[in-house]
Amino acid sequence: MGEGPINMLCTVPSPPQPQYRRMGWSRITCSGLPRWSNQGGRGTWKPETASNGAMAIFSVYVVNKAGGLIYQLDNYAPRAEAEKTFSYPLDLLLKLHDERVLVAFGQRDGIRVGHAVLSINGVDVNGKYTADGKEVLEYLGNPANYPVSIRFGRPRLTSNEKLMLASMFHSLFAIGSQLSPELGSSGIEMLETDTFKLHCFQTLTGIKFVVLADPRQGGIDSLLRKIYEIYSDFALKNPFYSLEMPIRCELFDQNLKLALEVAEKAGTFGPGS
Amino acid sequence: SSELFTLTYGALVTQLCKDYENDEDVNKQLDRMGYNIGVRLIEDFLARSNVGRCHDFRETADVIAKVAFKMYLGITPSITNWSPAGDEFSLILENNPLVDFVELPDNHSSLIYSNLLCGVLRGALEMVQMAVDVKFVQDTLKGDGVTEIRMRFIKRIEDNLPAGEE
Numbered sequence: 329m330g331e332g333p334i335n336m337l338c339t340v341p342s343p344p345q346p347q348y349r350r351m352g353w354s355r356i357t358c359s360g361l362p363r364w365s366n367q368g369g370r371g372t373w374k375p376e377t378a379s380n381g382a383m384a385i386f387s388v389y390v391v392n393k394a395g396g397l398i399y400q401l402d403n404y405a406p407r408a409e410a411e412k413t414f415s416y417p418l419d420l421l422l423k424l425h426d427e428r429v430l431v432a433f434g435q436r437d438g439i440r441v442g443h444a445v446l447s448i449n450g451v452d453v454n455g456k457y458t459a460d461g462k463e464v465l466e467y468l469g470n471p472a473n474y475p476v477s478i479r480f481g482r483p484r485l486t487s488n489e490k491l492m493l494a495s496m497f498h499s500l501f502a503i504g505s506q507l508s509p510e511l512g513s514s515g516i517e518m519l520e521t522d523t524f525k526l527h528c529f530q531t532l533t534g535i536k537f538v539v540l541a542d543p544r545q546g547g548i549d550s551l552l553r554k555i556y557e558i559y560s561d562f563a564l565k566n567p568f569y570s571l572e573m574p575i576r577c578e579l580f581d582q583n584l585k586l587a588l589e590v591a592e593k594a595g596t597f598g599p600g601s
Numbered sequence: 602s603s604e605l606f607t608l609t610y611g612a613l614v615t616q617l618c619k620d621y622e623n624d625e626d627v628n629k630q631l632d633r634m635g636y637n638i639g640v641r642l643i644e645d646f647l648a649r650s651n652v653g654r655c656h657d658f659r660e661t662a663d664v665i666a667k668v669a670f671k672m673y674l675g676i677t678p679s680i681t682n683w684s685p686a687g688d689e690f691s692l693i694l695e696n697n698p699l700v701d702f703v704e705l706p707d708n709h710s711s712l713i714y715s716n717l718l719c720g721v722l723r724g725a726l727e728m729v730q731m732a733v734d735v736k737f738v739q740d741t742l743k744g745d746g747v748t749e750i751r752m753r754f755i756k757r758i759e760d761n762l763p764a765g766e767e
Contacts, residue, residue, distance in 0.1 A: 393761060502764030514765040532647055532654050533728045534763035553648070560645040571640060 384542040384592050386524060388555065388584065389490075392572045393534035395498030397491045399575040403588055409446060409481035410438035416474040422465060427455045428483055429464045444483035449476060497538065501528065531556060551591040558583045603675075607701050614714060624711040631713070635720020636727075643725035646672065654729070658754045659683075661731065662690050665722070665752075674698050678750075688754040697741065697748050705742045713737050715748070722752065730758040 390399035420434035422445070429445040446452065448467070451459045458464055467473055485493070501515035519526035525543045529552035530536045537555050539548055562580040563569050569577055617627045650668050655661040662680050671677050676698065682691040699715045713719075719735040726733050732755040739749035 393763065498764075505765035530763055530765065531644065532763070533644060534761065535644070553651075556644070556648040560641075560648045564641040564644055 384545040385548075385551075385588050386540040386542070388540075388588070389494055389497075389536075389538040390555075390559065390575065391494050391498055391536040391538065394572065395495040396572070397494035398573065399580075400487070400490055400494075401581070401584060401588075403585075407482045407484075408438060409479055410443075411447075411477060411479035412437060412439070413475050413477045416471040418468055422468065424456055424465060429453070429456055430483070431480060439480045442482070443480040445478055446481045446483075447479040494538075497528075498536065501530070501536065527552060529553070529556070535559070545592070547591055547594055551587065554587050554591075555584065558587060603698050603701070607698065607703075610699050610717070611703065614712075618709065618712070624709055628711075628713045628716050631716035632720040632723070635717040635722075636724035637720075638717070639721040639724020639726075640728050642673070642721060643728045646725070658687060658690075661726070662692075662752070666692060669725075682751075690752055691738070692750040692752065694748040694750070700742055700748075703742060710743075713740070714742055715740070718750065722750075727758065730762060732756050732758055 386402070386404045388399070388401045388403070389397060392398045419436075420439065421432045422429050423432040424430075431439060431441050431443045433441060435441055445464055448458055448464070453459065453464055456464055458467055468476070468478075497516075504516035505513050515528070515530060517528055519528075520543065523543070524540050525545070525548075526538060526540050527548045528536055528538045529549075537552050537559070539552060539555070541548055558580060559575075562577050562583055563575050564571075566577050566579075569575065614627070614631070617630050618624075621627050621630065646669055650672065652664055652668060655664060666678050666680050670692075676694060676696065678692040678694045680690055681693055683689070697715060699718070703714065705712065705714065715737065719737065722735045723733060734753045734755055736751055737748070738751045739745035739747055741748050
């Protein structure tokens with residue numbers, strides 16, 4: 329009889345990972361000073377201090393019974409960004425995708441395919457428009473605007489995208505339980521990729537707690553239970569919080585961050601969750 | 602100490618009596634308030650007690666009496682009077698912390714003082730997909746020897762079932 333949860337191991341080939349490469353140092357991020365000069369093609373790197381689990385828990389999502397995202401927390405270090413000065417013509421091929429300007433082809437000095445244009449000459453761009461309303465592609469096609477300094481980096485997810493992804497996960501979770509050949513299996517409890525593991529815990533009432541963490545991070549099961557307790561304390565016992573609505577409780581935030589810190593310190597490289 | 606709790610509950614009931622004047626309305630309000638408490642309390646209960654899903658009304662009765670009542674009110678009611686179909690049972694409470702020091706006056710003879718508990722049970726079970734009917738059939742405040750709560754299973758709530766619960 330299919331008692332107990334079934335771990336659905338979905339191996340998803342991960343997209344090119346710009347922010348770190350395992351080449352002798354564990355993680356490289358460019359923090360603080362995003363600029364570096366192009367000296368001999370190498371530039372200066374600032375290695376991440378910890379190979380022992382800094383920022384090992386990437387994000388937390390809470391999904392309500394209907395599949396709507398009611399809480400989201402991102403906990404990862406700033407992504408690798410690269411700022412360089414370019415002269416006309418631009419040797420990277422840019423394209424417009426999903427309201428953002430992405431690098432379609434051409435990689436060098438930390439700029440990779442898939443990176444988005446984050447700012448031009450120090451001023452953040454707004455989707456596919458510069459801050460003054462001009463179209464980025466047009467602006468960069470005009471030789472008169474050069475030399476220009478462009479910052480590239482991995483695009484962040486907007487909150488709408490996160491909402492959509494949460495509902496999609498809600499549906500996939502249900503499909504997971506239906507696809508299973510065993511009777512009475514649960515939905516997706518873990519999704520494993522090269523660079524992260526997604527853990528999901530569904531309560532008996534239908535709320536889902538989803539945690540994305542480093543694959544080596546242990547103790548996520550107890551972290552999920554702890555988050556459930558924090559939810560039942562600081563969200564539900566707050567009379568001004570309405571059920572199924574987005575959680576906007578300070579105390580919930582604070583306690584959740586504390587719990588993540590505790591889990592990160594205690595659990596890295598620990599026994600598998 | 603539970604005095605503050607008893608006093609708070611008492612203040613609540615007397616204020617409702619002043620506001621509504623009519624015992625039936627007060628009973629309804631208490632039930633509704635209990636329901637709102639129940640839908641939140643269930644998550645706290647599940648988070649702390651780690652019990653799994655109950656697949657049987659008998660299991661449910663056990664969990665309610667031995668774990669839930671113990672956790673929140675510090676008492677363990679006994680379970681009796683099962684109906685032949687196994688869909689109704691009674692919880693017998695020897696003492697009810699809500700009614701310590703309480704006496705019902707004559708002009709409130711149809712007031713169900715502890716009706717909040719019925720709402721709490723109803724709300725909590727609804728969140729785990731069980732529709733039940735809960736009511737008091739005996740009350741020490743009305744002269745009976747014990748307090749008896751009758752719980753009846755109506756049906757399993759099939760819509761909005763969390764995925765994986767077949």
